[in-house]
Amino acid sequence: MLRKIIIFYCTVFMSTAYAHEFWLQPDTYTAAEGEEIQVNWRVGMDFQGRSSAYIPDMSTYVGTFQKGQLAPLKPRFAAKPTLTFNSGPGTTIGITESADFVVEYENYDAFFAFIEKEHLRDQLIEPTEPPSGKTFESYRRFTKTLISTEAHTWQDSLVGLNFEWLLTREGSNLRGNLYINNQPAVNYPVKLFAKAAQTSAASVQKIKTDDMGEVLFTNLEAGYLYLINAIKIRPSAAGDKFDKAQWHTDWASTTFQW
Numbered sequence: 001m002l003r004k005i006i007i008f009y010c011t012v013f014m015s016t017a018y019a020h021e022f023w024l025q026p027d028t029y030t031a032a033e034g035e036e037i038q039v040n041w042r043v044g045m046d047f048q049g050r051s052s053a054y055i056p057d058m059s060t061y062v063g064t065f066q067k068g069q070l071a072p073l074k075p076r077f078a079a080k081p082t083l084t085f086n087s088g089p090g091t092t093i094g095i096t097e098s099a100d101f102v103v104e105y106e107n108y109d110a111f112f113a114f115i116e117k118e119h120l121r122d123q124l125i126e127p128t129e130p131p132s133g134k135t136f137e138s139y140r141r142f143t144k145t146l147i148s149t150e151a152h153t154w155q156d157s158l159v160g161l162n163f164e165w166l167l168t169r170e171g172s173n174l175r176g177n178l179y180i181n182n183q184p185a186v187n188y189p190v191k192l193f194a195k196a197a198q199t200s201a202a203s204v205q206k207i208k209t210d211d212m213g214e215v216l217f218t219n220l221e222a223g224y225l226y227l228i229n230a231i232k233i234r235p236s237a238a239g240d241k242f243d244k245a246q247w248h249t250d251w252a253s254t255t256f257q258w
Contacts, residue, residue, distance in 0.1 A: 001120075010109075011031055013100065015233060017120055018250065020045070020139070020231075020249075021043070021045055021046075021047070021049065021119075021227070021229060021251075021253070022041070022042065022043050022098065022141040022143060022251065022253065023041070023042050023043060023047075023143055023145075023147035023227050023229075023253050023255050024039050024040070024041065024083070024094050024096060024143050024255055025039065025040045025041075025042045025051070025146065025198070025255065026038065026040075026094065026145055026147055026255075027039070027143070028040045028147075029031065029079070029145075029147055029148070029225075029256065029257035030147070030148055030149070030150055030153075030257070031087040031149060031150070032087065032149065032150055033087055033088065033089050033146060033149050034086050034087065034148040035086065036046060036077045036084060036085075036087075037084070037086065037087050037094070037147055038081035038083070038084050038087055039050075039081055039082060039083040039084070039085075039094050039102055040080070040081045040082055041054070041082045041096065042072060044173070044244070046193065046201075046202050046204065047202035047204075047225075047227050048194055048201075048202065048218060049194035049216070050100060051080060051081070051082075052082065053078045053079060053082065053084075054076070054077065054082040054083070054084065055077070055078065056077070057080075057099060058099055059096055060097045060099055061095065061096070061097040061100065062075065062082075062083055062096050062097075062203070062257075063095050064085050064088075064092055064093060064094055064095065064160045065090060065092070065095060065157060066088035066089075066090075066091075066092050067089065067090070067095075069123045070095075070156070070159060070160070071085075072250065074087060076196040078199040080091040081167050082096075083096070087147055087149060088147065088149075089149060089156040090146050090149060090152050090155065091146060091147065091148050091152065091154045091155045091156070091157075092147045092148075093144050093145070093146055093147070093156070093157065093159060095143070095144055095159055095161070096141070096143045096146065097140070097141070097142050097161060098140055098141040098142075098143075098148070098249075099140070100138050100139070100140050100240070100241040100242065101138065101139055101140075101252075102115070102136055102137065102138045102139075102242045102244070102245050103134055103136070103137050103138075103139065104135075105134075105135040105136070105137070106134060107133070107134065107135065108130040108131050108132075108135045109130070111135040111137065111247070112130075114137075115233075118189060118231055119189040119206065119208075120189060120231060120233050120249075122187060123188075123233045124233060125235060130244070131221070135246060135247075136244045136245040136246055136247075137246070137247045137248070137249060138241060138242045138245035138247070138248045138249075139234065139243060139249040139250070139251065140248075140249075140250050140251070141250075141251045141253065142161040142162065142163045142164060142241060142250065142251065142252045142253070143251075143252075143254070143255075144156075144159065144161075144164070144165065144253070144255075145180060145241045145255045145256070146167070146170060146254065146255070146256040147160055147253065153169060154169075154241055154256060155254055156168065156254070156256075158182070160178065160204050161252070162180065162181055162250070163178075163179070163180055163185075163230075163232065163251070163252040164178075164179050165177070165178055165179075165228060165230070165252055165253075165254045166178075166179065167228070167254060167256065171240045172218070172219050172220055173216060173217065173218045173219070173220065174192075174216070174217045174220055174226075174228075174237065174258075175214060175215070175216050176190070176214065176215045176216075176217070177212075177213055178190070178209050178213045178214075179213065179250065180228050180232065183213075184209075184210050184212055184213025185209055185213045185230070185232065186209060186210070186212075186213055186215075187208055187209060187210075187211075188209045188213075188230050188231070188232055189204055189206065189207075189208055189230065189231060190206070190207050190208060190209060190215050190229070190230045191204050191205070191227075191228070191229045191230075192204065192205045192206075192207075192215075192217050192226060192227070192228050192229075192242075193226065193228075193229070194220070194221065194224050194225070194226050194229040195224065196221075196223070196224055196225075197225070198225065202227075205217060209230070210229060220258045221258060222258055223257070223258065224257070225256075225257050225258050226255065226256050226257070226258060227253060227254075227255050228251070228253065228254050229251065229253040230251070230252045231249055231250070231251055231252075232249065232250050233248070233249045234247070235247060235248075236248050
């Protein structure tokens with residue numbers, strides 16, 4: 001029975017991979033110090049999707065970052081909401097780094113349609129001849145959510161993920177710095193989703209990081225919910241989990257309220 005549950009949830013997690021967006025959705029972005037926060041894993045597209053229960057094999061790290069310290073979490077098996085923790089003083093950052101998963105495309109043209117849709121062509125080293133048969137892509141998600149106490153606005157921090165956002169509020173503007181292994185991620189495609197409430201339809205802005213790995217979004221709306229997302233792609237390499245995958249993508253996302 002346990003094996004069937006694991007297979008079911010991993011299938012759900014992987015079956016929505018064509019949509020790819022994965023994010024952390026807390027029940028509130030502003031809490032009193034010490035208040036219990038519940039956070040759902042969400043998988044879907046356009047900042048709408050289904051929640052997923054906690055299965056240990058689906059992540060390599062879950063935890064929080066408070067007052068400069070990382071603290072791993074140990075959710076119970078099949079927990080839903082996935083993460084539960086208490087809000088600390090100032091900003092508490094919820095964190096999940098997923099395991100590697102693999103998605104199957106019917107052929108290279110289907111994979112290339114994904115590349116075009118996500119504006120990844122500049123990163124792609126295209127083969128001289130399109131490969132025949134199915135194309136496989138492995139992927140990993142690096143996700144954060146920013147939760148603040150009622151007396152403070154959030155302040156983001158780097159928490160040690162290999163692919164990570166550092167966000168800064170500048171009045172009504174948002175500055176985002178994207179890092180790969182602590183180095184600026186230059187010329188990477190970025191999406192910023194915005195919606196008025198959890199169940200509302202989301203708008204999206206698209207941009208690329210500049211030569212400092214930065215993006216700037218202006219005139220964010222007070223009270224709106226946001227998801228910022230970036231993608232990098234590379235050919236599969238020795239040591240990757242899935243031998244059959246020809247490509248690997250990493251996804252960096254952060255959710256917050258303005």
